[in-house]
Amino acid sequence: xxxxxxxxxxxxxxxxxxxxxxxxxxxxxxxxxxxxxxxxxxxxxxxxxxxxxxxxxxxxxxxxxxxxxxxxxxxxxxxxxxxxxxxxxxxxxxxxxxxxxxxxxxxxxxxxxxxxxxxxxxxxxxxxxxxxxxxxxxxxxxxxxxxxxxxxxxxxxxxxxxxxxxxxxxxxxxxxxxxxxxxxxxxxxxxxxxxxxxxxxxxxxxxxxxxxxxxxxxxxxxxxxxxxxxxxxxxxxxxxxxxxxxxxxxxxxxxxxxxxxxxxxxxxxxxxxxxxxxxxxxxxxxxxxxxxxxxxxxxxxxxxxxxxxxxxxxxxxxxxxxxxxxxxxxxxxxxxxxxxxxxxxxxxxxxxxxxxxxxxxxxxxxxxxxxxxxxxxxxx
Numbered sequence: 001x002x003x004x005x006x007x008x009x010x011x012x013x014x015x016x017x018x019x020x021x022x023x024x025x026x027x028x029x030x031x032x033x034x035x036x037x038x039x040x041x042x043x044x045x046x047x048x049x050x051x052x053x054x055x056x057x058x059x060x061x062x063x064x065x066x067x068x069x070x071x072x073x074x075x076x077x078x079x080x081x082x083x084x085x086x087x088x089x090x091x092x093x094x095x096x097x098x099x100x101x102x103x104x105x106x107x108x109x110x111x112x113x114x115x116x117x118x119x120x121x122x123x124x125x126x127x128x129x130x131x132x133x134x135x136x137x138x139x140x141x142x143x144x145x146x147x148x149x150x151x152x153x154x155x156x157x158x159x160x161x162x163x164x165x166x167x168x169x170x171x172x173x174x175x176x177x178x179x180x181x182x183x184x185x186x187x188x189x190x191x192x193x194x195x196x197x198x199x200x201x202x203x204x205x206x207x208x209x210x211x212x213x214x215x216x217x218x219x220x221x222x223x224x225x226x227x228x229x230x231x232x233x234x235x236x237x238x239x240x241x242x243x244x245x246x247x248x249x250x251x252x253x254x255x256x257x258x259x260x261x262x263x264x265x266x267x268x269x270x271x272x273x274x275x276x277x278x279x280x281x282x283x284x285x286x287x288x289x290x291x292x293x294x295x296x297x298x299x300x301x302x303x304x305x306x307x308x309x310x311x312x313x314x315x316x317x318x319x320x321x322x323x324x325x326x327x328x329x330x331x332x333x334x335x336x337x338x339x340x341x342x343x344x345x346x347x348x349x350x351x352x353x354x355x356x357x358x359x360x361x362x363x364x365x366x367x368x369x370x371x372x373x374x375x376x377x378x379x380x
Contacts, residue, residue, distance in 0.1 A: 002050045003271065004118075005026040006073040008060055008106075010079030011035060011045055012338035013221035014125070016078065017264045019053055021254045022271075030054040032069050034078070060102045060222070067109050070116050075271055076101070077355045078124040078198065081191070084226070085129065085317050086366070088187035090373040100197070107201045121208040124196040127282060128215045128256070129188030133319050134175035137155065138163040144170060156313045157379045159249045161320055170255075174325035177280045185317035195280065202278050209271040210277065215284035216322050219260030219344065220351035225358045231255075232345075234363050235295050238353045240302035251292030254321045256284040259344035262337040269333040276333065284324030285337045294345075301349045312379030315370060 004020055007015050010031035022029050031053055035044065045055065058065040070076075081099045089096045096108070110116035128134070134148045146161035153159075163170050174277040183189040197210040202209030218232045226233070236246050266283045295308050329335045339347075371378045 003075050004030070004073050005077060005271065006030045006069055006096065007030050007033065007077040007079060010077070010126075011055075013079075013219065013268040014217065014260055014263055014267075015079050016049075016221060017093055017219075020265055021264055023052060025035070025268075030056065030069060031074065032056040032060065032066065051058075056305035060098065060106070063105055065180060067115050070110065070119070072118060073116070074118050074120050076119060076122045077267065077271065078106075078122060078187050082283070085187050086315055086370050086375065088190070089317050090185050090369070093354050095186055097188050099187075100193045102256055103197050104196045110201070110205075111295055119205075119207060121210075121271070122212045122317055123212060123267060124195055124198045124200055126211040126213045127188065127191040128175070128213050128266075128282070128284070128322055128324060129185060130181055130183055130195065130213065130279065131175050131179050131322070132184040132193040133161050134182075134322050135173040135179055135325075136161060136163075136170035137173045138166065138170045140167065140168065141165045143173065145180055145182060146170065147182065149320065151316070154249070155377055155380050156252075157312065159253070159314070159320060161183040168239045172321045172323055174286060174323050175282070176182065176325040177281055177282055177328055184319060187317075199278055199280070199308065203284060205254065208273065209279075210273075211280035212267060212270060213280055213282050215256040215258045215282070215322065215323070216374060217258055217260055217263050219348055222348075222351060224355055225362065226256060231291060231294060232257075232298070232348060233352075235298040236302070236349060237358050238355060239298050239302045240307045240353070242305040244307045244309060245299070246309055246313065246320070247291055248311065248313050248315065249320075250312070251310045252290050254288040254290045254323075255317075256287065256323045257289055257341050257343075257344070258283060258285050258337060259339040259347070262339055264291060265338075266333065266335045267327060267331050269335055273333065281329040281332065282324040282374065283325050283329060283335075284326055285341065286324055287322045287341060288321060289341050297345055298349065298365055300344070302353070307332055308337065314377050314379075316375040316377070335359050
C-alpha cells in the first residue's frame with residue numbers, strides 16, 4: 001500500500017486497531033494524539049508501535065504542530081474529538097472548540113500552499129448522533145423524523161417518539177444517509193458541523209472525503225474509565241463489582257451496536273477506495289439491541305450479583321432508538337458487518353474481565369454532574 005496516513009486521535013481504541021491493519025498493508029502511519037486522561041491510561045501506547053509508527057503527542061488545537069504533521073501525508077483519518085452525549089450538554093464551549101473549531105483550523109491550514117498539497121483523501125469519524133431520533137414509520141404519514149422528546153412526556157412515562165404530524169405512535173425504521181440532520185445533543189451538533197466542514201472542503205479541493213457515521217461502537221480495547229460514553233463499559237464495571245445497575249427510561253430503548261473490528265474494516269475500505277467519492281456513509285449492524293438486554297447479558301456473563309433496576313430516570317439529549325440502513329456502504333465499499341452482537345459481546349467481556357477494576361464511583365459522579373446541570377429527569 002503506497003499510503004502515508006495521518007490519524008488524528010489515533011491512540012484511541014479504534015485508532016490502534018486501524019494502525020495494526022494499516023501496518024500489515026505496508027502503509028506509513030503517523031499519529032497525533034493528546035492522550036486525554038479521561039480516555040487513555042498512562043501506558044496506553046503499545047510498545048509494538050515504537051519505531052514503526054511516528055507518534056506526535058500534541059493537541060489537535062496546536063496549529064504549529066498540526067501543520068508539520070501533514071508533511072508528505074496523502075490520507076487523513078480524523079478521529080480527534082470529544083465524545084459523550086451527556087457531558088456535551090454542559091461542556092458546550094469545550095466540545096465546539098475541539099470538534100468544530102479545531103477542525104476548521106485544520107482545514108484552513110490545509111488550504112495553504114505549503115501544507116497538505118499531497119492530500120488526496122479525508123476520512124472523518126462522524127456519528128449517527130447527527131440524525132437525532134432518525135427515521136420512523138407512521139401508519140398514516142409514512143416515513144417521518146420525530147423531533148426531540150419533550151420533558152413533559154418523559155416525566156409522564158411516555159418515552160416513545162410520536163409522529164410529528166399526527167402525534168400517534170410510530171415504528172422504528174432504518175435511517176438512511178439522506179435523512180435530515182436533527183441532532184439532539186451538543187455532541188451530535190458538533191459532529192454534524194465537523195462532517196459538513198470536511199465534505200465541503202473536499203468538494204472545493206477536488207479530493208475524496210468520507211463521513212463515516214459510526215453507530216454505537218464497542219469492543220476490546222475501549223476505555224473502561226470514561227463514564228460519559230459506552231453503556232457496555234459502564235455495565236461491565238458495575239457488574240464485575242456486583243454493584244447495582246440502574247437502567248434509564250424503561251429499559252426498552254435500543255441501539256445499533258457495531259463491533260470495533262467491523263468499524264476498522266469499513267474505515268480501511270474507505271482509505272483504500274480508488275474511485276471518486278464525497279459523502280456520508282452509515283457504519284452499523286442494522287440490528288437494534290435493547291439496553292435491558294445488554295445489562296442482562298453482561299450480568300449473566302460475569303455471574304454477577306448486581307441488581308438491575310429500571311429507574312425511570314432519563315437524560316436530556318438521549319434518543320430512544322436507532323438502527324442504520326447500510327445499503328449505501330454495502331454498494332459502494334462492499335462492506336457488511338461480520339460480527340453479530342452476541343459474538344462481539346463475549347469478545348468484549350472476555351477482554352474486560354482481565355482489565356483492572358475502575359473507580360466504582362466514577363459513573364455516580366458523572367450522573368451527579370448531569371443532575372446538577374438540570375439534565376436529568378425522572379418519571380413521576
